[in-house]
Amino acid sequence: MKEKPWKPWLLLSPSLTAVFLLLVIPVCFVVVYSFWLRAPSGQDIPAFQFGNYAKFFADFFYPVILLNTIRVALETVFICLIMGYIPAYFFYRTESRLKPFLMILVMLPFWISFIIRTLSWINILGDSGLINHLLLKSGLISSPIPMLYNEGAVIMGLIQYLLPFMILNIYVSLDGIDKSLAEAAKSLGCTEWQAFREVTLPLSMPGVSAGCLLVFVLTCGTYLPPMILGGPGNEMIANLIFKRVIGTLDWPFGSAISVILLLLLVIIVYTYNRYMGINQIFKSLSKG
Amino acid sequence: MTQAKDPAFVRFKGIEKRFGDLVAVQPMDLNIPEGSFVTLLGPSGCGKTTLLRMLAGLENPTRGDIFIKGKRINDTPIHKRNLGMIFQNYALFPHKTIFDNVAFGLKYRDVSKTEMKEKVEKALETVRLPGVGNRMPSQLSGGQQQRIALARAIVIEPDVLLMDEPLSALDENLREDMRREIDNLQMELGVTTIFVTHDQREALSMSDKVVVMKDGFIQQQGEPEEVYNNSVNHFVADFLGHSNFLAAQVKTTRKDGIYEVALADGSTCLASPVGDFEQGEKAEIVIRAQKMTLGYQKDFVQEEGMNYFYGKIKDRSYMGGEVSYFVEIADGQLLHVINFVKRSPYRRKDEVYIRVDPFHCRLLKQ
Ligand SMILES: Nc1ncnc2c1ncn2[C@@H]1O[C@H](COP(=O)(O)OP(=O)(O)OP(=O)(O)O)[C@@H](O)[C@H]1O
Numbered sequence: 252m253k254e255k256p257w258k259p260w261l262l263l264s265p266s267l268t269a270v271f272l273l274l275v276i277p278v279c280f281v282v283v284y285s286f287w288l289r290a291p292s293g294q295d296i297p298a299f300q301f302g303n304y305a306k307f308f309a310d311f312f313y314p315v316i317l318l319n320t321i322r323v324a325l326e327t328v329f330i331c332l333i334m335g336y337i338p339a340y341f342f343y344r345t346e347s348r349l350k351p352f353l354m355i356l357v358m359l360p361f362w363i364s365f366i367i368r369t370l371s372w373i374n375i376l377g378d379s380g381l382i383n384h385l386l387l388k389s390g391l392i393s394s395p396i397p398m399l400y401n402e403g404a405v406i407m408g409l410i411q412y413l414l415p416f417m418i419l420n421i422y423v424s425l426d427g428i429d430k431s432l433a434e435a436a437k438s439l440g441c442t443e444w445q446a447f448r449e450v451t452l453p454l455s456m457p458g459v460s461a462g463c464l465l466v467f468v469l470t471c472g473t474y475l476p477p478m479i480l481g482g483p484g485n486e487m488i489a490n491l492i493f494k495r496v497i498g499t500l501d502w503p504f505g506s507a508i509s510v511i512l513l514l515l516l517v518i519i520v521y522t523y524n525r526y527m528g529i530n531q532i533f534k535s536l537s538k539g
Numbered sequence: 540m541t542q543a544k545d546p547a548f549v550r551f552k553g554i555e556k557r558f559g560d561l562v563a564v565q566p567m568d569l570n571i572p573e574g575s576f577v578t579l580l581g582p583s584g585c586g587k588t589t590l591l592r593m594l595a596g597l598e599n600p601t602r603g604d605i606f607i608k609g610k611r612i613n614d615t616p617i618h619k620r621n622l623g624m625i626f627q628n629y630a631l632f633p634h635k636t637i638f639d640n641v642a643f644g645l646k647y648r649d650v651s652k653t654e655m656k657e658k659v660e661k662a663l664e665t666v667r668l669p670g671v672g673n674r675m676p677s678q679l680s681g682g683q684q685q686r687i688a689l690a691r692a693i694v695i696e697p698d699v700l701l702m703d704e705p706l707s708a709l710d711e712n713l714r715e716d717m718r719r720e721i722d723n724l725q726m727e728l729g730v731t732t733i734f735v736t737h738d739q740r741e742a743l744s745m746s747d748k749v750v751v752m753k754d755g756f757i758q759q760q761g762e763p764e765e766v767y768n769n770s771v772n773h774f775v776a777d778f779l780g781h782s783n784f785l786a787a788q789v790k791t792t793r794k795d796g797i798y799e800v801a802l803a804d805g806s807t808c809l810a811s812p813v814g815d816f817e818q819g820e821k822a823e824i825v826i827r828a829q830k831m832t833l834g835y836q837k838d839f840v841q842e843e844g845m846n847y848f849y850g851k852i853k854d855r856s857y858m859g860g861e862v863s864y865f866v867e868i869a870d871g872q873l874l875h876v877i878n879f880v881k882r883s884p885y886r887r888k889d890e891v892y893i894r895v896d897p898f899h900c901r902l903l904k905q
């Protein structure tokens with residue numbers, strides 16, 4: 252049981268190499284690009300100036316989108332947490348033989364393209380989608396209820412993408428908790444609910460905090476659900492970057508927005524880590 | 540204080556537990572006397588844990604009733620049963636300090652803050668670990684953690700203390716110490732204790748009463764000496780200690796209660812029966828390895844009314860104070876004999892006699 256703090260790092264070294272080549276180097280390029288100038292002709296001119304950043308903060312337009320993104324991300328995290336904890340806890344407690352099968356169902360969405368999964372909501376929620384069709388047919392409504400192209404639809408799209416991550420993170424954490432702990436608590440006088448609150452819930456916090464962080468970060472970087480399911484007011488920061496880089500080919504400005512988002516996420520992750528401690532996950536890994 | 544002890548403080552009546560088709564605990568009755576230390580002993584999968592968990596309220600009996608102090612508790616939820624449970628893996632709450640661990644059960648009882656502090660400190664002293672209250676469970680050794688688990692269970696003054704193989708996660712030396720400690724503690728507190736183990740030495744050394752189980756059935760129950768010396772069947776005799784089994788056929792029954800039986804090689808042997816036998820009935824003799832005495836021919840004056848076997852030492856292992864011999868007797872059967880070393884131990888290939896009192900040759904039904 253000797254603690255070897257370097258053990259996880261050793262195990263991670265192949266992935267760290269990949270991360271370095273595929274992530275760190277491209278990020279350096281993006282940072283460099285964000286200081287370049289864009290000539291009116293559309294040419295990118297190497298430079299070192301903060302014009303792109305100044306443009307972002309020049310008025311409220313861009314910062315508001317950034318704040319909206321964070322708000323949507325927090326809402327998504329919250330709903331995923333509630334919706335994810337329940338099945339994770341069920342998997343932890345159940346002795347059903349169907350458990351492996353049900354676990355596969357949780358991962359099933361990963362087998363289908365994200366775009367297709369997102370687009371399929373249009374067939375369900377759209378004006379001529381399944382729900383409206385049925386309601387119209389049954390005569391309950393006379394004109395379709397608009398359910399798409401608002402924030403609710405965006406969040407729904409995000410949840411169906413991110414929920415499995417939350418469930419799996421929480422489940423992994425729960426699975427490591429000895430069931431006799433809750434039994435001990437109950438034998439000492441706790442009701443089922445008190446035992447959960449006093450023992451199981453606090454011990455599952457590493458998984459909860461890892462799941463929340465993952466969902467938050469992934470939401471901040473996602474552009475497909477807002478693009479497909481959102482309305483004009485539901486743009487998120489990643490859509491903005493997408494539009495700049497792919498739409499107007501304005502690489503320097505797109506890069507600057509990316510760098511701002513990246514910095515913000517780094518600050519958030521760092522602060523979060525200090526108070527919630529993903530380090531805990533590392534610790535429990537190196538103890539094993 | 541001299542109130543008579545309740546002989547059925549805990550009472551299982553017709554209790555049975557099935558998991559689907561599997562019968563984990565066969566219908567059984569069992570009484571646990573007040574203040575006693577009772578061990579459930581048996582091989583893996585015999586239903587010990589299941590029986591204990593039904594008493595704890597962690598498992599619902601399929602059939603039958605459980606009583607504590609004469610009150611039926613089948614429908615009492617676990618948190619109202621006032622039982623102290625000790626688990627094999629300690630089950631300390633890793634996110635709470637030792638103090639909070641021990642105080643845990645008191646939080647759900649009517650105990651003031653100061654009283655709680657006193658009780659926790661006293662419990663920590665009882666398990667000889669005062670002053671560790673501020674530490675976390677992971678900072679204690681296995682033995683210390685198990686003692687904290689003990690403190691946590693006794694601090695609530697439970698009606699019954701339940702322990703499921705509490706020592707099996709400890710290493711050999713520590714186990715011995717903890718065994719004595721638990722034993723002393725139980726005597727000091729006088730709390731009715733049910734202890735589950737598959738280690739016969741634990742069971743024999745600690746208990747007032749041993750309940751031997753197999754395949755969900757109770758095989759025998761009684762005081763350790765009783766169960767050890769007067770094992771009622773092959774399984775119990777085999778499970779406890781080192782036993783030799785010889786096939787036998789009843790020849791004549793004698794007035795003094797000793798039977799004459801024929802062994803496989805045709806020789807006659809005297810044995811004391813467990814139960815009634817008919818003439819000609821096929822049976823089995825069990826002899827404990829420690830109850831036989833080895834000697835050279837010249838050492839023994841053949842006495843009337845004693846059993847003698849002639850044989851050759853095939854193998855021996857020296858175990859410090861005593862030596863374990865395997866002696867080959869007629870038709871190649873090996874007898875396991877454990878004797879104290881008197882002068883020098885017998886050697887391989889030595890020709891020896893084995894003497895055994897008919898009282899220790901117990902005739903069992905097949
Ligand atoms: N929850 C359960 N579901 C199905 N079968 C079970 C369950 N719990 C126990 N069993 C079965 O019941 C039988 C008795 O189990 P139990 O745990 O009581 O044995 P044990 O005597 O405590 O054994 P061990 O010494 O290995 O702990 C075993 O065959 C076991 O497989």
Ligand SMILES: [Mg+2]
Pocket residue numbers: 587588589703
């Ligand atoms: Mg068991």
